[in-house]
Amino acid sequence: MRNSELAISIKALTKFYENFQALNKISFEVKRGDFFAFLGPNGAGKTTTINVLTGLSNYQNGQVKVFGYDVTSEYLHSRRLIGLCAQESNFDPFLTIYQLLVYQAEYFGIIPWEAKRRANELLDRFGLAEKRNCKHRALSGGMKKRLLLCRALIHDPEILILDEPTSGCDLELKFLIWDYLLQLNKEGKTIFLTTHYMEEAEKLCKTIGIINNGTIVRIGDKKQILQDKSLQDVFLEITGIE
Numbered sequence: 512m513r514n515s516e517l518a519i520s521i522k523a524l525t526k527f528y529e530n531f532q533a534l535n536k537i538s539f540e541v542k543r544g545d546f547f548a549f550l551g552p553n554g555a556g557k558t559t560t561i562n563v564l565t566g567l568s569n570y571q572n573g574q575v576k577v578f579g580y581d582v583t584s585e586y587l588h589s590r591r592l593i594g595l596c597a598q599e600s601n602f603d604p605f606l607t608i609y610q611l612l613v614y615q616a617e618y619f620g621i622i623p624w625e626a627k628r629r630a631n632e633l634l635d636r637f638g639l640a641e642k643r644n645c646k647h648r649a650l651s652g653g654m655k656k657r658l659l660l661c662r663a664l665i666h667d668p669e670i671l672i673l674d675e676p677t678s679g680c681d682l683e684l685k686f687l688i689w690d691y692l693l694q695l696n697k698e699g700k701t702i703f704l705t706t707h708y709m710e711e712a713e714k715l716c717k718t719i720g721i722i723n724n725g726t727i728v729r730i731g732d733k734k735q736i737l738q739d740k741s742l743q744d745v746f747l748e749i750t751g752i753e
């Protein structure tokens with residue numbers, strides 16, 4: 512890896528959807544090994560930022576790097592280092608969930624026997640082994656969330672980017688995901704997640720970044736941010752509690 516210290520480096524990133532400006536010169540960094548929560552109300556620009564990081568969206572200005580690799584000009588390098596758990600499921604409807612995982616692993620250059628081993632291991636780990644021959648539409652909402660996680664992890668990425676990984680999950684699954692993410696972080700993986708649950712950010716992360724209307728409001732240590740009285744109104748907006 513080219514830059515082992517900075518997992519994410521975003522400088523003056525500006526993104527328009529036609530005439531609408533979704534990101535306005537945002538800049539921030541995420542250190543290797545950090546557990547970073549990216550918070551903001553609906554429409555703040557979180558998913559847009561993730562789409563840029565993972566090469567799914569273009570952008571008009573700025574510089575975006577993952578472990579030192581430019582997400583545009585060095586896309587193949589940067590994308591290989593990211594495990595993406597998207598906000599919504601987007602699976603091939605014709606494949607079984609086992610095939611989905613194996614193909615995803617092979618897409619990242621993992622040899623077939625190892626791809627199959629990893630797929631089985633992850634399906635087992637997330638309680639989906641019995642469903643391995645089902646298509647994803649035959650899964651419940653919580654199971655689809657688990658499958659998204661399996662797919663994000665299949666190529667053993669350096670950074671996991673998770674867009675609201677526990678929304679719609681029951682308590683048991685939420686705790687399973689939390690435990691797993693904490694364990695991965697302990698093992699040295701960098702984690703970047705978005706959430707509307709302050710409890711989730713408080714329990715899991717080390718650093719918090721807040722975005723609102725496409726502008727970075729604050730980045731800092733979790734404790735300092737959560738204790739900052741001037742941010743209470745933004746927190747209410749993020750959680751949706753009146």
Ligand SMILES: Nc1ncnc2c1ncn2[C@@H]1O[C@H](COP(=O)(O)OP(=O)(O)OP(=O)(O)O)[C@@H](O)[C@H]1O
Nearest residue numbers: 528531533551552553554555556557558559560598
């Ligand atoms: N494909 C698109 N075309 C046009 N506008 C878009 C598109 N995707 C997002 N936007 C707009 O960009 C803004 C930021 O959206 P984004 O999805 O990044 O928000 P978010 O912070 O992820 O919100 P949420 O918490 O609801 O998931 C919103 O105003 C949204 O309507």
Ligand SMILES: [Mg+2]
Nearest residue numbers: 557558598674
């Ligand atoms: Mg979003």
